[in-house]
Amino acid sequence: xxxxxxxxxxxxxxxxxxxxxIIGDLHERRAALAQTLGDSKALAASxxxxxxxxxxxxxxxxxxxxxxxxxxxxxxxxVTCALCVATIPLxxxxxxxxxxxxVLRLAIIGLVLGCIxxxxxxxxxxxxxxxxxxxxxIDVHETAVAWRVLSLVLQDGIAMGAMLAMLSLxxxxxxxx
Amino acid sequence: MAKGxxxxxxxxxxxxxxxxxxxxxxxxxxxxxxERVTGRSPAIGAVHATLERLERKRxxxxxxxxxxxxxxxxxxxxxxxxxxxxxxLKDARGTLERLHAGVSxxxxxx
Numbered sequence: 155x156x157x158x159x160x161x162x163x164x165x166x167x168x169x170x171x172x173x174x175x176i177i178g179d180l181h182e183r184r185a186a187l188a189q190t191l192g193d194s195k196a197l198a199a200s201x202x203x204x205x206x207x208x209x210x211x212x213x214x215x216x217x218x219x220x221x222x223x224x225x226x227x228x229x230x231x232x233v234t235c236a237l238c239v240a241t242i243p244l245x246x247x248x249x250x251x252x253x254x255x256x257v258l259r260l261a262i263i264g265l266v267l268g269c270i271x272x273x274x275x276x277x278x279x280x281x282x283x284x285x286x287x288x289x290x291x292i293d294v295h296e297t298a299v300a301w302r303v304l305s306l307v308l309q310d311g312i313a314m315g316a317m318l319a320m321l322s323l324x325x326x327x328x329x330x331x
Numbered sequence: 332m333a334k335g336x337x338x339x340x341x342x343x344x345x346x347x348x349x350x351x352x353x354x355x356x357x358x359x360x361x362x363x364x365x366e367r368v369t370g371r372s373p374a375i376g377a378v379h380a381t382l383e384r385l386e387r388k389r390x391x392x393x394x395x396x397x398x399x400x401x402x403x404x405x406x407x408x409x410x411x412x413x414x415x416x417x418x419x420l421k422d423a424r425g426t427l428e429r430l431h432a433g434v435s436x437x438x439x440x441x
Binding site for chain 2: 164168172174175176177178179180181182183185203204206207208210211213214218
């Protein structure tokens with residue numbers, strides 16, 4: 155159970171090629187430590203190793219994703235944002251213009267972008283920036299509007315983030331141990 | 332490595348350790364050697380992230396070995412230093428030597 159949790163965490167955070175090598179090294183070290191320190195201390199050391207690895211893996215994953223995919227992700231976000239802005243009058247006309255429907259649309263967008271391997275999280279982040287800029291450009295530049303734009307972006311971010319987290323969880327559960 | 336691009340401190344350490352260990356070094360072995368030589372105990376994730384970064388800079392190359400039972404059926408990822416890696420280490424040493432030249436490291440006495 156212990157090692158499964160570590161494996162799941164590493165797989166969730168590290169790029170797949172990197173994750174397998176790290177998991178193998180964790181197994182090897184844990185087996186070596188178990189011979190000298192016993193199982194429980196080896197498990198604790200292994201867990202501590204995983205926790206200390208989290209920041210490095212997150213930072214590396216983000217920088218690699220940015221370096222590899224930013225043009226594609228930005229293009230996906232730009233097209234999505236253009237579609238969002240262009241269809242605003244349409245949603246109002248057919249009675250789906252409310253805040254609830256807006257959150258639902260953003261959640262669906264998060265789900266779709268999350269399923270595109272090279273877009274995913276980075277596209278959602280770019281999309282939030284573009285939505286914020288579009289909201290800012292559409293509204294008057296006043297302090298009150300700035301707070302409203304921020305709260306809208308936060309709301310959109312939560313809707314998309316929830317879908318991305320759900321997708322990660324589904325992938326994690328489907329991944330063979 | 333591009334002109335004006337420097338090795339980070341941990342990159343420098345990892346690259347030197349890969350050179351010390353020779354062809355075939357892998358993550359757990361590199362981490363153990365860092366711990367033995369420097370007394371630092373880096374997280375395995377930090378070691379692998381750094382190795383990946385070095386590989387993307389073409390300073391090291393890697394290949395996948397055979398899966399073994401002691402690693403839970405996972406294969407080792409072996410590394411070796413490339414000519415560009417040796418060159419980066421020479422540059423780093425040259426820079427450090429120039430920085431140290433003419434500087435006294437003795438503490439000033441009151």
